[in-house]
Amino acid sequence: MAQPSTLHRSLELAGTLPALMVAADRVAATVIQGVHGRRRVGQGDAFWQYRPYRDGDSASQIDWRQSARSRHLFVRETEWEAAASVWLWRDASPSMQYASLRNIDTKAVRAELITLALASLLTDAGERIALLGSGMRPISGRVAMRRVAETLFDETRDSTRNLPSQPPLVPLPAHGTVVLVSDWLDPLDTVAAAIRHYASVGVRGHLVQVLDPAEEDLPFAGHVKFEGLEAEGQHTIRRVETVRTAYGARLAAQKEGLQRLTRSADWTVHLHRTDRPPQTVLLSLYLAMADLRRLNAA
Numbered sequence: 001m002a003q004p005s006t007l008h009r010s011l012e013l014a015g016t017l018p019a020l021m022v023a024a025d026r027v028a029a030t031v032i033q034g035v036h037g038r039r040r041v042g043q044g045d046a047f048w049q050y051r052p053y054r055d056g057d058s059a060s061q062i063d064w065r066q067s068a069r070s071r072h073l074f075v076r077e078t079e080w081e082a083a084a085s086v087w088l089w090r091d092a093s094p095s096m097q098y099a100s101l102r103n104i105d106t107k108a109v110r111a112e113l114i115t116l117a118l119a120s121l122l123t124d125a126g127e128r129i130a131l132l133g134s135g136m137r138p139i140s141g142r143v144a145m146r147r148v149a150e151t152l153f154d155e156t157r158d159s160t161r162n163l164p165s166q167p168p169l170v171p172l173p174a175h176g177t178v179v180l181v182s183d184w185l186d187p188l189d190t191v192a193a194a195i196r197h198y199a200s201v202g203v204r205g206h207l208v209q210v211l212d213p214a215e216e217d218l219p220f221a222g223h224v225k226f227e228g229l230e231a232e233g234q235h236t237i238r239r240v241e242t243v244r245t246a247y248g249a250r251l252a253a254q255k256e257g258l259q260r261l262t263r264s265a266d267w268t269v270h271l272h273r274t275d276r277p278p279q280t281v282l283l284s285l286y287l288a289m290a291d292l293r294r295l296n297a298a
Contacts, residue, residue: 086177112156114208165186
């Protein structure tokens, strides 16, 4: 039997989340209202620009006076609406192409699944989304979901592209949000540079760390040869069990470092293992996004 596509799986996964969110009374109002188009007193309500009507826009957003001057429909966009968008990024570098067991996803597949499921949830809530660094303008509606899925597919299908393990550092408007999904095993200084780039201009952010169970537990024993997926070479350990404690301490220090970096920027970090259902991390991430937006809109 053919395996369902990642897009199909993500849509199916996202469909289970609203039931879990019913129990989360503290964000019920945010879920019902959505965040897109929320009015904010002050500069955020200032006129920003007219833009062409797109699939997914509500008819109530159309500026009929401006539209009457031409043959096209136009939407009146405010500064807050232009800024309150979500940019998504997932790590698809070679090191993510790892799965220690045959019956679980690689880190890359799980990162893509989480990204697409979140995109589905956000567009259902009326959010405007785009892929970070793609040049894609944030848009809302199911067409946005399709564009994200198609772009991710095109990137991974092109075997000539060497996708980086760190998110691109591009200009974003203040009050925007980034969601960055990776294994986050790079040096903390490198991660800090990415967080600093976006947090310094008022962008909110969320990290999702996706790890394989073998990366967490180091379950191997005896003589084991390890080989990097990004030309790091090979390293043989004669008795892996003798380094398990030191390895666990170093991984814990990496996680604590991520917590420290995100906490100092008022960002959040969410941990996920590929041998566990992704619904849990999606719920945690989605509720954290709603909480941050509610606090910033207050």
